[in-house]
Amino acid sequence: MNAGTKTGAPAVDDDLAAGMRAQRLRDLIVGRREFLNLRQEEVADRLDMSARNYGNWERGVVKEWTDGKLFQLATALEMTEFQTVRLFLIAVDRLPDTRPIGGRGCVEGPSLDAFLFDYAAMMEALSLPTFLIDHRWEVKSANAAYRELFRGLSHHPGAMPSASFLQFGLFHPDAPAILVDYRNWQLSMLAQLATGLERHDQDMNLRRLQRDVHQHPSLREAYLNDMQTWVLGAGADLVHHEGTARIIRHPDPLIGLQSCRLVEETPRALQARGLTRITLVLTELDAEGAADLMCPRPTPCGV
Incomplete structure (x- = not known):
């Protein structure tokens, strides 16, 4: 196996993982919108953006998922706390950190x-x-x-x-x-x-x-x-x-x-x-x- 093959393998794995993450995110967003019987245009109105730009959100054409964007999306799609946590985990691989999610561990004594x-x-x-x-x-x-x-x-x-x-x-x-x-x-x-x-x-x-x-x-x-x-x-x-x-x-x-x-x-x-x-x-x-x-x-x- 040559050096080019060795250095190229991780990139292929990264691309595959990114593709799977993008598909999971799309399934969550589109699935939630369809459950609510909303058109893309209706969700776009809730987000105060064009339907084209919102369509890019569903397709994953977003340069960076900020907390603000994700919370706006969760609100527009009437997501519960559970769904919002899942949205963050899929989109940015972490829990929300600008809203309190859950309490601290129970203090004994x-x-x-x-x-x-x-x-x-x-x-x-x-x-x-x-x-x-x-x-x-x-x-x-x-x-x-x-x-x-x-x-x-x-x-x-x-x-x-x-x-x-x-x-x-x-x-x-x-x-x-x-x-x-x-x-x-x-x-x-x-x-x-x-x-x-x-x-x-x-x-x-x-x-x-x-x-x-x-x-x-x-x-x-x-x-x-x-x-x-x-x-x-x-x-x-x-x-x-x-x-x-x-x-x-x-x-x-x-x-x-x-x-x-x-x-x-x-x-x-x-x-x-x-x-x-x-x-x-x-x-x-x-x-x-x-x-x-x-x-x-x-x-x-x-x-």
Whole structure:
């Protein structure tokens, strides 16, 4: 092999990688626009540019993707936080750094324990199920309404809702009985896992959870294929889901099926400790939501 061949090989590899990245970026941008049923001209109007210039954006004819351009594009295409992160990773191979994405790692120790003790007392006064999580969706504290929602569950190592909301939803055999529209719950939880891994790619607990997912064929298929397609449209993790309501079954028969929205309300004191507060807003299920229950749903895998 001559010197010219040796020096030329890396350039070919770089060109191939660049081409693949450009195609992934185009698939994301065009796919999102088509999901919204928008023409190029309509997106161009939102960006205050000509349709020709926007067409260059879709074709990848951009000299430099700045944070400003990417945030403008994400806004024009109504992208959620999850989709925006993916847009940055594909376009510039890094997370956004001009907007806060996620919190810091959870600070452990006596000061956290004391804070959680005081905050838990406040949460107990709330009538809606409320819980605190870290970036892994491990539950650090929960109120009585949350515990009541999941009372009577059979014990399952590593997948109890008092320990991890994600692992409960993905692996507990009783999860579909409570998370009634289970397919949507499952895909959004897998999207949440992907979001966590993109932000905390060295977190061994998240990587272990990902391995557990890959060990089960149905979850692996959903994670590698179905979730990617679902994200393009729904575009979200558990919380940032464009206001979509899901369906949940309360163990009290007088309450029964409820529409459920996950609402994030996180004061600075929690953010500083790497925690997020999630409230499950439960309301009476309408007729349309009840009709959706006729769709078949998968069952979770055992760990």
